[in-house]
Amino acid sequence: MPLTNVSNDAAAKTVTLIAEFDAPVDRAWQLYADPRQLEQWWNPPGFPLTITDHDLSVGGMVRAHVTTPDGQKIHAYWRITAVDAPRSMEWEDGFLDDNLEPNPDMPLSTMRLTLADRAGGGTLMTIVAGFLSAEAMQEYLDMPIEEQMRITVGQADALLR
Amino acid sequence: MFHALADATRRDIVRRTLDRSFSVSTLARGYPMSFAAVQKHVAVLERAGLVTKQRRGREHLVAGNPAALRTAHDALDQLELAWRDRVTRMDRLLATDDL
Numbered sequence: 001m002p003l004t005n006v007s008n009d010a011a012a013k014t015v016t017l018i019a020e021f022d023a024p025v026d027r028a029w030q031l032y033a034d035p036r037q038l039e040q041w042w043n044p045p046g047f048p049l050t051i052t053d054h055d056l057s058v059g060g061m062v063r064a065h066v067t068t069p070d071g072q073k074i075h076a077y078w079r080i081t082a083v084d085a086p087r088s089m090e091w092e093d094g095f096l097d098d099n100l101e102p103n104p105d106m107p108l109s110t111m112r113l114t115l116a117d118r119a120g121g122g123t124l125m126t127i128v129a130g131f132l133s134a135e136a137m138q139e140y141l142d143m144p145i146e147e148q149m150r151i152t153v154g155q156a157d158a159l160l161r
Numbered sequence: 162m163f164h165a166l167a168d169a170t171r172r173d174i175v176r177r178t179l180d181r182s183f184s185v186s187t188l189a190r191g192y193p194m195s196f197a198a199v200q201k202h203v204a205v206l207e208r209a210g211l212v213t214k215q216r217r218g219r220e221h222l223v224a225g226n227p228a229a230l231r232t233a234h235d236a237l238d239q240l241e242l243a244w245r246d247r248v249t250r251m252d253r254l255l256a257t258d259d260l
Contacts, residue, residue: 002252006241010233011171011209015241019248023255031251041250109240125248129240134210134229137236150239 013137014130021123025115028123029086032056032113039064044149056080056089063100066145074145075100081110089113107139107146108132170194171202178212179225185214188223 005018021028031037035051043049046069053063062078075096082090090113095106112128131137140146170192177183177191189199203223206212210229215222 003245003248006245008234008237008241010230010237011206011211013209013233013237015237015244017241017244017248019252021252021255023258027255027258028251031254037254041247041254044246127244129244131236131240134232137232140236141232141239146239150242 012130013132013134014128017127017129019125019127020118021125022121023123024121025117025123026086028115028125032089033085035062038062047149056083056085058083062091063096068145068148077102078111087115107136107143109136109140168202170199171206174199174202174206174223175211175225175230177225178223179227179230182215182222182224184217184220184222186220 002019002021003017004020005016007016008014009016031041033056035054038054039049039051043066047066049064049066051062051064053061055061058080060080062080063075064077065073065075067073076094077096078091078093079102080089080091082088091111092108093111094108095103097103109129109131111130112126114126116124116126118124131140173192174188177188185200185203186196188203189196192199203212203214207214210226211233212223212225215224
């Protein structure tokens with residue numbers, strides 16, 4: 001497993017993950033910078049992601065929709081708040097309303113990515129993912145789409161055990 | 162706010178106040194630090210919603226908020242699971258480069 005460390009902080013509302021990849025930083029960055037690659041790993045199998053906008057500059061937006069197994073389309077976005085390619089990026093992750101504008105009533109989380117050279121080659125990736133409010137955490141737990149994806153994750157875990 | 166539970170004293174305050182409420186001064190006697198320092202820790206936890214403070218007479222009673230703590234743990238566990246899965250998929254995708 002590439003994961004080397006995981007920690008949660010309830011008061012900060014964050015999860016921190018550290019993973020190691022044999023690929024160099026430039027290659028790991030492409031997982032985010034190339035929308036076709038991002039589409040392949042962001043969602044679990046059965047929830048295909050289609051990215052329609054992909055602007056990784058500060059203030060830029062990534063717009064995408066996920067198609068659920070029952071054919072529903074759910075629109076989501078990233079808004080980039082800081083970037084230093086290929087080393088780091090920070091963004092907000094939320095849902096879009098019917099006009100494809102950010103929906104303030106849906107759970108909003110923030111992500112911070114850092115890619116660093118691993119001694120001897122490869123990449124150390126640090127992700128800090130967190131919620132902006134206690135309400136966002138409750139909404140995240142209550143959302144049908146998140147629940148469906150969690151079941152998928154749980155099934156994959158059960159198969160691997 | 163951002164390291165409210167990373168601190169051992171704050172973790173201990175949350176643990177103690179989940180069972181029953183304590184006044185800030187009673188809590189303060191349990192730690193090798195000033196009343197003001199403990200008061201600050203309580204304020205950090207209160208802002209994070211992990212404890213509540215209620216006035217009783219001249220005292221402030223501090224009580225843990227188990228519902229908030231559970232929501233936080235559940236949501237973070239789920240977010241962690243989602244990211245563990247993503248890291249596995251990233252690793253698999255990088256492995257296809259070598260094929």
